[in-house]
Amino acid sequence: MATQQETTEARQHSGVGFVQTKLATLFVPPHWLKLAGGGELGPIQVAYETYGELTPAKDNAIFICHALTGDAHAAGYYEDDDEKAKPGWWDDLIGPGRTLDTDKYFVICANVLGGCQGTTGPGSINSETNQPYRLNFPFITVGDIVEVHSALTRHLGIEQLLAVIGGSLGGMQVLEWAARFPKQLRSAICLASAAQLSAQGIAFNAVGRRAIKTDPEYKDGEYEAGAGPRYGLALARMIAHITYLSDQSIEMKFGRRLQDHDTFTYEMLPEVEFQVESYLHYQGKRFVERFDANSYLYLTRAMDYFDLESQYGSLTNALGKTDARFLIASYDSDWLFTTTQSKEILRALIECGKHVSFIELKSPFGHDSFLIEIEQLQNMITPFLEQAYQSQLIESAQKT
């Protein structure tokens, strides 16, 4: 077994090595963020990480938009991580020589507005009352989330991003970014996402929220930090997690196998008989350790509200103003964000004459494939980014 020192050294020399989360304070009053749902918010603290170096021309930046429960920690390790800690959630894709090659690109990832991993959200202190916002936090939309990311990009001195990339809720942000700030991105990669959350998606979110709100520990959102509706939040995650899997992956991983015994117990307790039950309980338990219930309510609502077509009149109106090149990818086993939904985006982009590539990737892993199928992502994204990078270099050379 590796010693602590060996583990530390191995981490320091793998990928981007040790990283730190940074904080930016934006929308300092009177420059409030005007929210889509009405009202305004400020100041807003944003937790973000960067990997690689920004060029003097500030033309090599890539922004990663994370999904529902992700965070700014996309790559590397923190120096004080314990031995069991895993690297950032997309570590295999980010680093020297990797797809988001930090020898070449400056990669940014920020926690979303409304989140609970450093960016202002319902658990943050409202500077006007000195109390956590809790349910006094205003309703937010994907548009508001993108406003904050866009402001962070400008705060870092970057006028135009080489690429914006994200899966699921992250993909919604990519589309919204192209619609809202069409000139701020040169290319856009939208994975396992859609231009609107389906009715089925809203339905699952509704059940999750109900699980949280009916937990007696929810206390109308007035629970103390570190406490709260653990049972309801775990249940919400268990339900949601099923939607991130596929029938095939559940069969593959667990089938009907039993967890700790060879025959049925014919007992109601302990509750865990099958491996899949144990797995879901584990996913629920892990989730409660890292996520806040009020954030979950606000962010799932933001997803429910997302509908580019109704917001901009049509998808072509929404996506017609940008000159960005698009890469759209869906997964054949994803029943939460389907290929049909990705094709709606594709159709609109073709209709308005945009440069777009589309692929339906084959994977048994359902919606979460974009977190798991790293090799596929490498094969698809590396050349797409290289092309964006080269065309940028040519354009810059022509200008000088």
Ligand SMILES: CC(=O)SCCNC(=O)CCNC(=O)[C@H](O)C(C)(C)COP(=O)(O)OP(=O)(O)OC[C@H]1O[C@@H](n2cnc3c(N)ncnc32)[C@H](O)[C@@H]1OP(=O)(O)O
């Ligand atoms: C997208 C963003 O922006 S970031 C947010 C992404 N992160 C998350 O969603 C965190 C939650 N994690 C996950 O959803 C998944 O682990 C993924 C998608 C990240 C990776 O998927 P996979 O590699 O297929 O892992 P899988 O879903 O099989 O889970 C493995 C875990 O289940 C545990 N497990 C497997 N079988 C069982 C079982 N029968 N009983 C209990 N636990 C089990 C494993 O021990 C392992 O635990 P660990 O994560 O502590 O190491």
Ligand SMILES: N[C@@H](CCO)C(=O)O
């Ligand atoms: N499993 C990922 C993707 C959900 O869309 C998450 O929790 O963020």
